[in-house]
Amino acid sequence: MADPLRGWGCSEPFLLFMLLGTLWEAGAGQIRYSVPEELDKGSFVGNVAKDLGLEPRELAERGVRIVSRGKTQLFALNPRSGNLVTADRIDREELCAQSARCLVSFNILIENTMKMYGVEVEITDINDNFPRFRDEEVKVKVNENAAVGTPLVLPFARDADVGVNSLQRYQLSSNIHFSLDEKSGRDGQKYPELVLEQPLDREKVAVHDLLLTALDGGDPILSGTTHIHVMVLDANDNAPLFTQSEYRVSVPENIAVGTRLLTLTATDPDEGINGKLTYSFRNEEDKISETFQLDSNLGEISTVQPLDYEESRFYDMEVVAQDGGALLASAKVLITVQDVNDNAPEVLLTSLSGTVSEDCLPGTIIALFSVHDGDSGENGEIVCSIPRNLPFKLEKSVDNYYHLLTTRALDREEISDYNITVTVTDCGNPPLSTENHIFLKVADINDNPPIFPHTSYYTYIPENNPRGISIFSVNAHDPDSGNNAQVTYALAEDKFQGTPLSSYVSINSDTGALYALGSFDYEQVRDLQLWVTASDNGDPPLSSNVSLSLFILDQNDNAPEILYPALPIDGSTGVELAPRSAE
Template sequence: MADQLRGWRCIEPLLLFLLLETLWGAGAGQIRYSVLEELDKGSFVGNIAKDLGLEPRELAERGVRIVSRGRTQLFALNPQSGSLVTTGRIDREELCAHSAPCLVSFNILVENNMKMYGVEIEIIDINDNFPRFRDEEVKVKVNENAATGTRLVLPFARDADVSVNSLQSYQLSRNMHFSLDEKSGADGQKYPELVLERPLDREKVAVHDLFLTALDGGDPVLSSTMHIRVMVLDANDNAPLFTRSEYRVSVPENIPVGTRLLTLTATDPDEGTNGELTYSFCNEEDKISGTFKLDSNLGEISTLQSLDYEESRFYFMEVVAQDGGALLASAKVLITVQDVNDNAPEVILTSLASSISEDCPPGTIIALFSVHDGDSGENGEILCSIPRNLPFKLEKSVDNYYHLLTTKGLDREEISDYNITVSVIDRGNPPLSTESHISLTVADINDNPPIFPHTSYSTYILENNPRGISILSVTAHDPDSGNNAKVIYSLAEDTFQGMPLSSYVSINSNTGILYALGSFDYEQVKDLQLWVMASDSGDLPLRSNMSLSLFVLDQNDNAPEILYPSIPTDGSTGVELAPRSAEPGYL
């Protein structure tokens, strides 16, 4: 086998040249490659940078990475060359068994713009597996009076490869009594049978040694051989007969362990031990014998362990009924597993912006997530939704990926935080659902100026006030946050009686308290008209103002003064003359 595999290595460059071509699917963002199995680690798969329209250096700059769920990563990105390469040897048979084609799917995420690209890689089979029989030697019993044309069921070979590399035919060693016939089952498996061509005589030959060879269709052809010992028995002239050649049953995956699935029935008209039948599996795999139990006397098949539709959807098996004289009959059994809704949908968050500016435009992407349901059919169909009263919407992306994006402008002063519930529900009966919560903070911008409760104020102060006394406190409110809401107070520049207003009063820029810088005299200043301004501390400050009327109240701080008659300045007593003829009431 080593020589044959070396032969494959010699033609690998040619096959790679022929097979590693990149195909863009009909849908945008779908990339397809093909690669042989069993290539060395680091083998070239495709130029992913070129197919994404990027230079190799841009892969790291844009945060390009592989996103896959639940499977061991088989491929990796080479940031130097921009290529997609293998991370190790890939065994197609371990990965896909007999499924053809063998496809591996994952997604490429471009982080900086949250774009997803689907990638599908077909693993091409090479002929690295021999057809193999379960046993190297098998004994087959046949009655000496068996009629010409009697068929004897033989163990079949299995080949882990697919297509032409899988099992193609059987060959029987030359002999006088038997020929070989092949039948193809519904599963595509080839079943060999010995056909009796000439009557047997146990007294002449009791044992016939034959060799059955299984061949595949690879180049070169691989094969294996099984030794068949045909034991000729004395007459038992009736073979068992099943009521049907094939039995089919369909059961839900959640049936209890030990449930009887079906009963096979065979009859034999012989008497005694020649008519006593025993049932057994033929060529059963470990998976069959570990999952099902066959009652050897009754022919009943029941479960030994729970069934799982997601693990295996159907089981093929062969049951043999053998009488005491070694005659037997076989019947095929197909057990189909029906899906039940036993898997709740999953939400997997891939990328999230936890904070977003309130001035972001509609259509801004907030999060990227995927949904998955392990069931199939309607049980695996998922509906994804968010509450309708939010300024967000869901938009389907590649595969089962969704974008969460804004539908209109946000206002931090109205709502500063959102707790978005993503609900996923399948269409099973009854349906299963899951909720996932996304928290989003709205970042503030300076879109609100400080606002005074009133556009104008008036206040009073007694004259002769002490210097530095506080007159009143003004307050403006800014609904923004941080520096955008930090208010600074100031007075508009103006003059009064030729003096700047700042020489009469001042204002604390942080508290908004107005102070008198000197003592007011009502006889000189009866009122002041001021403009108080409030400005926030944003990068582009916003401001507002209000008018303030300051009235000075009079105090009794001046004694009466006689203006006339005036007091003489020479120190004499003032004299006022009145005529002798003055009458009462004379002024």
């Protein structure tokens, strides 16, 4: 007999290993936790550092943080321990209403790599809500000749909790005339009904006072009550009847306020007051009464405030037609809201480098942002773009995230800052768009030396000038910014007739103004050749030179002298004519 294990070759374990690897990879990048509602702020949810394979100290070093599009942050990340904790008390009913599962999704961003990891936290229900009736007291009318077994509609209770913690049953106070029955609607809601067990006699008892109690299935059990006043009326033997048991209508969300949506029609063959019908909503929620209006006489339903597909996609309600004799009939109404393109796309900036060096390499990431559109279908599909004449481009990241990157080298002296317009447009008809501006400053590097307007300068000064007089001023411009553009001036070291030039002239290092340190004598110095150096304050500094020729102007400061003939020493005089000359 063949060994059953011999059927496994080398390929089978290899295939099993590959299958397990595929299943592991399919779950990678998604972290799931579960936490009950109403925990104190700071309660432990899970260890993100451990689940990401990081040490807690690496969280701050790598810039790990929570990224969420919602305005309210439900969770916080402890940078010391790496724990994910609650940022505040979480009310599951406020967050997810009566959905079977309440899931909160957000992303974990590792800033230094700009990698995103999805996190999903399920908020589990606790029994923190009592069953609640809309009204504390309710009047129910019944004809005194109603047959035994006649059902009477009662108000139903609502419990914001879900599952076993939600409404489970009703209980009626003890009496001999009525019993309690329960019916379940298609939506799972339990509806109580009074059932007449004994004939009524209005002349003996006109009003029966009962207590209706709603109980949930929590531990401990929570309950709510309402007082039922059964009003016994004289005979009215025909109940109203709707032409349909259920009415359905679909309307666009941008329909004008006040528009009639549909008309409900009920008939009653009785005459007079017993045949006059009044329409009303039965046990409606607040959002129904705030959104719709029911004409009590005509049965017309119209809007009293704008509809919003993104807020509510359908409305389920019940309408009651009651005659003057207290008999009534009910019909279901389902209003479906159709989406129109009424939400412009949104841009949420997640991470931004507000300043970038002009020597950054092409492909440098400038910003990370996400886009969102509240509409659905094509109305919610988004196209993202920036102007083509800029040295930047958009690159799709994970989910609905985009990177903004450089495409070529930047030059601060050409353009020192950018106002980048990010345009997001949906695919609706007509399309809606939103512009978001990203401001980027280009940081300077010291790549330009100071520049003089001219290659050389010359100036004149009369001799016998006062000491310290300003004789000239030079100015150099550096197109860089900050310290890289801060210019200082100096004279090149040189000598004239063995004396340092710095003993003749000085220069103000900040302004470039030159001053005479002494009084010039044309007969001694007729001109000086100077070199002025302008240096910036960069690291390393850059500089440039310019020549300055200083010419001394002669003044008539010397009287003529008679050199020949010499004056006689015996007191006689001699005269000789000579041309007058300043020299």
